[in-house]
Structure formats: C-alpha cells, structure tokens
Amino acid sequence: MNLQQLEYLKKIAETENFTTAATLLSVTQPALSKAISKLEAELNVPLFERTGRNVKLTSFGEAFLKHSNLALLEIEKGIRELQDMVDPDKGIISIASTYCIGTYFMPFIISDFLSCCPHTKFQFSHESVPEILNDLRDGKIDLGFYDNLDDIHTHSEIESIPVKEEEYVLIVPKNHHLSKEVEVSLKDLKNESFIVFHEGDKDKMLSCSEFINRAPKISIQPNEASMLGGLVAAGAGITIVPNTPLINTSALSIIKIKENIGRKVIYIGWLKNSYMSPIVKKFRDYVISSAPANSLSLKI
Structure with missing residues (x-):
C-alpha cells in the first residue's frame, strides 16, 4: 500500500467514475484500475461496485476511505510543517x-x-x-x-x-421620516415595515431577532446579506444591522436604538x-x- 493508491481511492470516490478520475489524476485508466485492484487484493475486500457506467464505494470502501482521508490529511499537515520550518x-x-x-x-x-x-x-x-x-x-x-x-x-x-463587538443600529433611507433622528425607541417603530433575512438561514441573519419579534410587519425577506442596504436605500423597508463601515451613509441614515437589544x-x-x-x-x-x-x- 502506498500514498498514491490512497489518492487514487479518494479521487474515484469523489467522481464515481474511473475515466474521469484518471483524467483528473493525469494517469491512464488501466494504470488506475490496476492500482485499485492491487489495493483491494492487499485489503482482501472489494472497495468499489459498478452502477451502470459509474462506480460507488462498497461498505468496505466507505469504512476504509474515512481512515485513508485522515492519513492523507496527516501527510499534508506534515508537509506543511516542514515547509513552515524552512x-x-x-x-x-x-x-x-x-x-x-x-x-x-x-x-x-x-x-x-x-x-x-x-x-x-x-x-x-x-x-x-x-x-x-x-x-x-x-x-x-x-x-x-x-x-x-x-x-x-x-x-x-x-x-x-x-x-x-458591535452595536445594533437602525438604518433607514435618506427620505424616511426618521432619517434626521439621532436615536429612536422600539415603540416608535411598531408600524414600520422591515426587511429581514429568512428565518431558516440564521447564520446569514443580520437583523436583531429579539426586535423582529416585536415588529412582525415584514415587507421583504432577502437571502443575501449584500441586498439589505440596497433594499433599504430603495425604500422597500427599514432594518436593524450591526454598525459596520460598509453601511452606505450617502444613501442611508444610521440611527441609534434607545433600548439595550444586545450586541x-x-x-x-x-x-x-x-x-x-x-x-x-x-x-x-x-x-x-x-x-x-x-x-x-x-x-x-
């Protein structure tokens, strides 16, 4: 068993096709097949089974691949460590x-x-x-x-x-009736329309969830963070975001929130x-x- 065979195993498992894997590995298909056959003979188990023109891992192959990938990862770490020493x-x-x-x-x-x-x-x-x-x-x-x-x-x-650590602020378009305010209270926003990220994608969510629960009137739920500022600037609604340098202050007004809604x-x-x-x-x-x-x- 050698490192090359483990690399071959990984690539075939990823592509589920010997021909595609051989092309990506810059080897001939017969050479690739021979290397895997030798590995299977050494392990005394079949690693792949055919499904039409493609192949998929057997239960033996799936079990061995986990350890094979860990071995490749450790080798890569070792190479990096030596390079770091140089x-x-x-x-x-x-x-x-x-x-x-x-x-x-x-x-x-x-x-x-x-x-x-x-x-x-x-x-x-x-x-x-x-x-x-x-x-x-x-x-x-x-x-x-x-x-x-x-x-x-x-x-x-x-x-x-x-x-x-960043404070949450309210952003509104320049022509909004609150745009000249320095600070607002949550109770003053109960009739406003908000732009928030979809609740199912919480890791991309910039708006403060505690606040949104108090203001359920949601106009748009975009799925991209980059859309928030543009939608607010266009007058589609207002929102609460962390106060960052990327807020376009030429098109948006940043307003502090009186209540403590966390950071x-x-x-x-x-x-x-x-x-x-x-x-x-x-x-x-x-x-x-x-x-x-x-x-x-x-x-x-």
Whole structure:
C-alpha cells in the first residue's frame, strides 16, 4: 500500500467514475484500475461496485476511505510543517467564517495583515457555524470566525476568543421620516415595515431577532446579506444591522436604538492542543491583539 493508491481511492470516490478520475489524476485508466485492484487484493475486500457506467464505494470502501482521508490529511499537515520550518513567514492560512462576517469583517482584517506579511496566502470559505466548528475539529481549517455560540459547548476541544463587538443600529433611507433622528425607541417603530433575512438561514441573519419579534410587519425577506442596504436605500423597508463601515451613509441614515437589544460579538476559534504553523499563529495573535482590551475578558 502506498500514498498514491490512497489518492487514487479518494479521487474515484469523489467522481464515481474511473475515466474521469484518471483524467483528473493525469494517469491512464488501466494504470488506475490496476492500482485499485492491487489495493483491494492487499485489503482482501472489494472497495468499489459498478452502477451502470459509474462506480460507488462498497461498505468496505466507505469504512476504509474515512481512515485513508485522515492519513492523507496527516501527510499534508506534515508537509506543511516542514515547509513552515524552512520559512516561518510564508505559508497558507485556511479560514472559514459565517457569510455576514465574511462580508464586512474579514476583508479588512486580512487586508491589514497582508500589508505586513505580503507572502501569506489565504484559503477562505463561507460556512454555517456548525460547519465551521466541525471543520475545526476535523483539522480541515486553521481558524474559524463566528458570532453564534449556541453549539460551542458541544465542542470543548475548540478555543473561542471574542475579537470584535458591535452595536445594533437602525438604518433607514435618506427620505424616511426618521432619517434626521439621532436615536429612536422600539415603540416608535411598531408600524414600520422591515426587511429581514429568512428565518431558516440564521447564520446569514443580520437583523436583531429579539426586535423582529416585536415588529412582525415584514415587507421583504432577502437571502443575501449584500441586498439589505440596497433594499433599504430603495425604500422597500427599514432594518436593524450591526454598525459596520460598509453601511452606505450617502444613501442611508444610521440611527441609534434607545433600548439595550444586545450586541453582536465576533469570535475567532481554533482547535486546542493541535499543531499550528508559525504564520497561522502570527495571524491569530494579530487578530486577537487588534481586539478591544475589554473583549478578552469574555473568553469562552
């Protein structure tokens, strides 16, 4: 058994087709088939079964693939660790965040970090909070950014540190009757129409749920964070969002809310007691050091 056979197994399982897998792996189909046959002979079990022109994993194949993928992941980590030892100021940082954090928080923090470490490469994806926590646990990403800790207690192996706190504000179009107000009370908004994200997509939800329960008059439920400001500016309704630099103040008015409706807290998370490359440590420490001093007291 060798590393190449494990890579072949993974690619065939992904494509469910020997011809497609051979093309992606830049090998001939006979060579690929021969390598898998040798692996099956060594394991003494069939790994694939044919379904028409395609193939799928047998129960033996599914069981072995889990361990095979872990082995490949460990080899990849080992290669990265050696590369980090050669040049600790270079490397790849794999991160994931919820959609809204990735829209208005990550671009600034990554851009600022690249100004001092320009040779760093980032692999970045948007995921739900459960997906981020699972990927941290499985070692698929180095760092995660999220604002919902409902699931964190089921992941005691993950360290979470608050790095940013934002107040919720009301945004209205410039021609709205409240646009000149500095502060409003919730009771003054009971007859307004609101734009909120779909309730089934809570990880993308920017509006304050506690407030929405008091103001059920909802005009639009978009499924993209980037649509909120445009819809409000167009007069389709008003909404409550974290006060971020991305709010277009030329088209929108930002108004404080008199009542305490909580704040949005952004956390950075990583897997405890696992290897972390020098460049990942440098980025993690940079993000934490950029956080307000009082946020660090909220460590989970």
